[in-house]
Amino acid sequence: MHRQQLFAYIQQHYQIEPDYPWKRHSDYAVLRHPRHRKWFALVFPLTRDKLGLPDGPIIDVINIKTRPEQNGSLRQQHGVYPAYHMNKEHWLSLTLEEGLADSEILALLDDSFSLTF
Template sequence: MVTREKVFAFVEENYNVTPDYPWKTYSNYAALRHNNNEKWFGLIMDITKDKLGLTGYEKIDVLNLKVRKEFIGPLRQKKGIYQAYHMDKSNWVSINLSEVNSMNQIKDLVAESYELTM
């Protein structure tokens, strides 16, 4: 299982980015931003499962990433990848971190989101 801490370590090591927490009300929501333009390339939130259409109300960590429109459909066929919660659904996906087995499964998606938001 991938944790938010593993994602944070990956983006810090590869992009020199540390998370920031822009909302007092949602103090566990972490934005991953470019250092030069402050645009988000990722957002980690703890939301209830039902927000992704899953059964139950327990909290899970999700990572929102921007992806190319042509990959949205095929990506959503993969385990753990859903229509974006609280973002533009035609450009973003939500990844349920508890359904992802290793960082290798999302490294390329993080890299793509980083590039698309430059």
Template sequence: MTRDEIITYCHNEYNSEITKPFKHFPNYVAIRHLNGKWFALIMDVPADKLGLPGSDKIDILDLKVDPELNSILQTQPNFLPGYHMSKAHWITAILPRFKTIDELADLIEGSFSATE
């Protein structure tokens, strides 16, 4: 799955605002409620900074989740603790490991609801 698919989905499904909040990281994209709160953050991060092999940049998606769900998701190979976010409340999805938006739609919905 690509970052563009996530951005398009969130914009269409949630009428979200798409911003690039970090001057030094122009590929980082915050997906926000119209009130400015973000519910998703897309980043490209070197694999080794995520504890993965290699140094190529990988697209990741941070989403807010309930701490209990977070601990369950972190045991699955497609997820990591929230990158540069609260490790208890945010989860990182490794985007290339997902084929369709349907695999993340419920988590995106949960993050949207949890950040309203």
């Protein structure tokens, strides 16, 4: 799944546009609930070594909130990692273009939206 496909899904299902709050990291997109402004996802480019992967091109990652009891089984799947720079008990990092199927990424995104509501 490409970043723009993800944003199109979010716009269609939640009528939310990404927020780019950091000048220094202008390609880091925060996805927030419209009313209380809590994050339900963060999309950003990351060097592969930050996830313990071999060197290669920079990849797009999405951080999502998950149910702690699901994290262990989810982390067993290709493309799912402990959250980069967030609480690793409640958040996971997913690679967007390698790993989980698009439908699985979107289901986890929907769950993150509900969990942060």
